[in-house]
Amino acid sequence: MKQIFKYFTLALMASVLLNSCHERYVTYNDAEYVMFADTLKTYPVQKDVEYFSIPVVSTVTRDYDRTFGVEIIDKGNNAIENVHYRLQSNTVTIKAGETRADVLVHGIYDNIEAADSLGFQLSLVMNDELVMPLYGKQTKAVLMKSCPFDINNYTGYCVLTSMFLYQYAITGTYQRLVYTEKHPTEENMIICHDWIQDGYDVTMTFHPEDPMTPFVTMEEDQIVSDEGSFFGTSHGDDKILVRNSALYDSIFYPCGNYLYIWTEMYVENLGQPVGTVGHFYNIMEWISDEEAERLKREEGM
Numbered sequence: 001m002k003q004i005f006k007y008f009t010l011a012l013m014a015s016v017l018l019n020s021c022h023e024r025y026v027t028y029n030d031a032e033y034v035m036f037a038d039t040l041k042t043y044p045v046q047k048d049v050e051y052f053s054i055p056v057v058s059t060v061t062r063d064y065d066r067t068f069g070v071e072i073i074d075k076g077n078n079a080i081e082n083v084h085y086r087l088q089s090n091t092v093t094i095k096a097g098e099t100r101a102d103v104l105v106h107g108i109y110d111n112i113e114a115a116d117s118l119g120f121q122l123s124l125v126m127n128d129e130l131v132m133p134l135y136g137k138q139t140k141a142v143l144m145k146s147c148p149f150d151i152n153n154y155t156g157y158c159v160l161t162s163m164f165l166y167q168y169a170i171t172g173t174y175q176r177l178v179y180t181e182k183h184p185t186e187e188n189m190i191i192c193h194d195w196i197q198d199g200y201d202v203t204m205t206f207h208p209e210d211p212m213t214p215f216v217t218m219e220e221d222q223i224v225s226d227e228g229s230f231f232g233t234s235h236g237d238d239k240i241l242v243r244n245s246a247l248y249d250s251i252f253y254p255c256g257n258y259l260y261i262w263t264e265m266y267v268e269n270l271g272q273p274v275g276t277v278g279h280f281y282n283i284m285e286w287i288s289d290e291e292a293e294r295l296k297r298e299e300g301m
Helices: 002-020 163-168 289-299
Strands: 034-036 040-046 052-058 066-073 085-087 091-094 100-107 118-125 138-146 156-162 175-182 189-193 202-207 215-218 222-225 240-244 251-253 258-269 272-286
Touching (some): 034 118, 040 100, 052 091
Antiparallel strands (some): 034 052, 066 118, 085 100, 189 202, 202 215, 215 251
C-alpha cells in the first residue's frame, strides 16, 4: 500500500503543478482509482490451505457495491490455469463502505514442485478512468510451494558447511558431519552436537509461523569452541561464543530439509565484550544415515 500511495501522491503533485501555471487549482481528494495492492508478489501454496488472497484496493469508499472483472493474461505466464492454480471467481466485488476485496486463488499443491518458480498475471476489467496513472491495473503472482513443518526432518545427521571453518580451521576443511536431535523440553528446538568443535553443543529454534518467512534463530552466549583451537591463543576467557547475526536473515526450507544461518562469533572476558570475530554464513543439509556412514568411511568426516 505504501507503493500505491507514493504513486498517488506523485500524480497529485504533478497535476497541481501543471494547473498552477494557468492559475487554476484543482483538488483530487475524491479521485477514484482501483488497483491490485501489489504489482508483483510471491504467495505460499500450502497443503491444508484452500485459497490465498490477492488484494484489490480502492482509493475511496462508495455507498454501493462495485464489481470488476478479473482476467488472466496469457502472455508471460509459466503457471498453467487448472494445473498449477485456479481462480475461485472471475470477478471481485468491493462492498459498499469498504476499500478492499480479495481475489481468491487455489494453488494446486500436488502439481507444484519445491524448486518451481511459477507465475501468472491478472488484470482488472474496468473503465479506464479508474486506472491510476503510472500504476496500472495488473499484477503478477508467483507461486511458492510451502511444505508442512516437521521438526523431525531436521534431526539426525547433517552436513555443516561453515565460512567460519573455512577461515579459521587449522585442517583447512570447512565441512563437518553433525548429529542433531529434538530438544527434550523446548518446542521447535534442536540440539546440534559437536557443531563447530567436538565437545561443544549448540541449540537452534525454528519459527514456522509465517510460511513466507520460515526463519531460524540461535540463542545468545552459546559456546562453540575454546579460542586456542582456532586462534592459537586466548584473547578473552578462552571461549568463542555465538549468536544469531543481526545483519542477515537466517531461513530454513521445509520442502528441502536444509537451512541457511548467519551467525556472529564473538569473545568476552568475564562477561565483558572483547571483540567480534565476524559474521559467518553456514549451511546445514540433512542426509540419510546411509549417506552419513559413507561420508565417515570414505571422507573421514
